[in-house]
Amino acid sequence: MKLFSYLRLGFMGLTGAALMGCTTLGPDYQEPEPTWLAEWQPELYGQRGSAGEGSNADLSDWWFRFDDPALNTLIQQVLEQNLNLQVAGLSVLEARARLGGVEALRFPQSQQLGASAAYIRQRRSDGLLPASEDSFGSYDTGLSVGWELDFWGRFARGIESADAAFMASIANQRDLQVLLVAQTADIYYAYRTTQLRIEIARKNAAIQKRSFEITQQLFDSGQESELDLQQARTQYLATLATIPDLERSRVQLRNALAVLLARPPAPISELQAEVKALPAMEPLALTGIPAKLVLRRPDVRASAWQAGAQSAQIGVAKADLYPALSLFGSFGWSGDSLGVTRDGLTFAAGPAISWNIFDYGRIRSNVRVQDARLQQALAAFDGTVLQAAREIDDAAVAVIKTAEAGAVLSESRSAAERALELANRRYREGYADFQRVLDAQRSLFSQAEKELVNEGAHISAVIMLYKALGGGWQSQSLEDMIPPNVRETMRGRVNWGEQLEAEVPVVLDDAQTGESSQ
Template identity: 80%
Template sequence: MPGITLISRGLLLLTGALLVGCTTLGPDYQEPELDWLVDWQPDLYGQLASDSDAPAEQLSSWWARFEDPALDTLIETVLRENPTLQIAGLSVLEARARLGGAEALRFPQSQQLGASAAYIRQRRSDGLLPATDDNFGSYDVGLSAGWELDFWGRFARSIESADAAFMASVANQRDLQVLLIAQTADIYFAYRTTQLRVAIANNNAAIQKRSFEITRQLFDSGQESELDLQQARTQYLATLATIPDLERSLVQLRNALNLLLGRPPAPIDALVGSYDSLPALAPVSLRGIPAQLVLRRPDVRTSAWQAGVQSAQIGVAESDLYPALSLLGSFGWNGDSLGVTRDGLTFAAGPAIRWNIFDYGRIRANVRVQDARLQQSLVAFDATVYRAAQEIDDAAIAVLKTAEAQAVLRESRAAAARALELANRRYKEGYADFQRVLDAQRALFAQAEKELVNEGAHISAVIALYKALGGGWQPQTLEDMIPEPIRETMRQRVNWGEQWETPVPVVLDNAGSGGSSQ
């Protein structure tokens, strides 16, 4: 048919011209450059390592330097079973599904598919002739579809936004890994530190109990005054009184670990047994770590990608200012069983324009809203980097100063132990009263407690430093993020296709350069 051929050629020419003239509205997002970060390298970093040429510490599994199998087991379990981390993994799956929906907008969409049929039976009688039965049937099938051309980049920006949201969800899941690993290690060593504090308290209580029994025997024999007896008794009971509070802390720390493990309060096998001491750590080397490492922290990556999400929304909003061109088509077939009319076949195709001319400023207002939100995201990105730098500085100085304090406290405890030894000797020889012994016992207990608490604080500072550097996250697939029982339950509800097997990007740098989710 010549008419249809001319129409088809015209549509092809129109489509080609429009595609050539297509543009993408809105800003092309580029991650902000932070000039101050280039020169930011605090001098205290060099003081943390004895070897100035030492390479940067391996961040991916920093907890291995503690050489503690129980800690390794706990972290492995948390990464596998923590409910909050599973929710973050499901958010990654959701973001991937949204990205798939955004990409589907590039293709023609079915607008309507309909079919109808009717069967009528009626009985006619005019009162003179015998009644007759009539049967009548009709049918109608129709399909219409439309394809909106991405003339202004609405769909391209929507895909860009969805892709950035997907990348942000992956970065957020990794940031949660960093947080949970650090929390697990911190609580674990807080538990071990408290165990050792209980042991110190029990040991000092045993020493003070012997002193109390000796003074009671001397008092009963009339060789000592009641004052020495009551002072020895007071010190012994005061030490005993510290133990219940420490034991309460042990249970609370254990419950906190159970929460991270996604379990109800109960004993934990990895905590069974006692330790003689906390691990001795070599100096942390940071001289070789560039300040740019801050930008690779998962939370910073999340903030950067979230700004990319919002940047693309400006283009989506601006596209509403201009006409949307679509190619429409419809197909229909209808007929009836009486043969009164012949079966009909209809076909129609052509362009359609949609344009919100009378928007009364609503669309422009929405563009401004999206731009304001982008600026909020950019300011939030700057704030995230500032906070990251602060956390690194705070943790680094804590590592440095707790290490310095540890050397002093070690000498102080040794001096207190020697003073107690001399006080006991002079008391037995009659050159000093019992109060000197009690004072020396109290000093030794206090110094041993301070040394242990500072040692625990040093380990906590090392953990905080690795957390501040964004270390510890492991690249995971969706199958790693979401346990098999949950995946199986979801498969029974919905067909997820190949979503589980699709790789998750490892590198999340350069937000705004096109993404890397595909």
């Protein structure tokens, strides 16, 4: 018993000394701050507003500004049904499971648990004496447990890396929300724009058909030349020919939206209603510091977390350069049925050190590999921030320039309407030939379509600006990310415990207000 007490005291003392001497290798990650970002103060082309004019939190559901119930319904359905978003949600679940596996390494691990038994029966005969039989059995069982102390921070860095990867997966899922919401809105209004273009083409074709019929009557009565007839016919047929291509585009846009909704190609009830005009967008008043508008984007957050995950891998690799200190213990019991040996109980405990001394530079090479990967991740972060700034600036200038073009095109369309009115009057009064009427009709059709296409481009630019600002994502639980039927299927295969209902960290939500969460 004294020996056992001494071993226990020694074991505890060694454990305490090891824990007191623990350190963590590798760099402590600090999120990089691009030097140019602090001085980047664009005016966003007159769209910057005062803090009292709005809140950046409105970006989370910016599509409500369009006041379109059909769009609201479609976006909600996309967020619930889109298959790529489900994959992103499952990636979050995978990253959580990986994190749980890495965290388990901090605790003692069972290295071996085994038991064996044997029963032997034999028959002996020497040819003279009667045959005899005998039998015997043997058995043994044992358990060994090892606990590698995190002396150099290998496990701490591993947990840090897995946790950062988990947070990156959440940011990636939110970035996909941003993309899908913008795609849904953009496709929806492209579909509406195409609907209105078809309507304009049909109205103009009806007008031109009427002109063609009048010209036909006049030609038949000898009052018009065949040239006027053929020109009227050509213009009418040319306008008519634009409709099939527009109808093809409309169906393709509908099918693109169906894919986002995880539906096969088919009519979508939310698109059945006719529209008379595209929504008129009020001037945007963006609030907040441009640098923070960039840093809050989910893809920027994901890139920062990915760099953090890689930074911790340097510490994991460096730990292999030093000896690993473990504490082990084993327990065993063995015996047999013959009584030749006594049933035995064995116990052993103590420290163990392993050190890969002759690695021939392999470990140091791995450390260098991890450091090179970190620098790649940091460069990728800088590139992501630059791309984000570019997208914001591009979208902002597109918003303001399409608005300026819209004002000019509205006046141009009004002028074309007046020109057609005058051409018709002068033609009826005999002061102009029919070619002037055809030219005026063609001009009005062209200007009306240009104005409509520009309105669609303006709405698309507004959508892209919201996307560039990182708006459109919602905090979701795993229950929101993974549909109920998928969760039930997974439960039927594997015991997931409570992980399918666990809350997702909301630390990234600080980005909604433009504050960095790291």
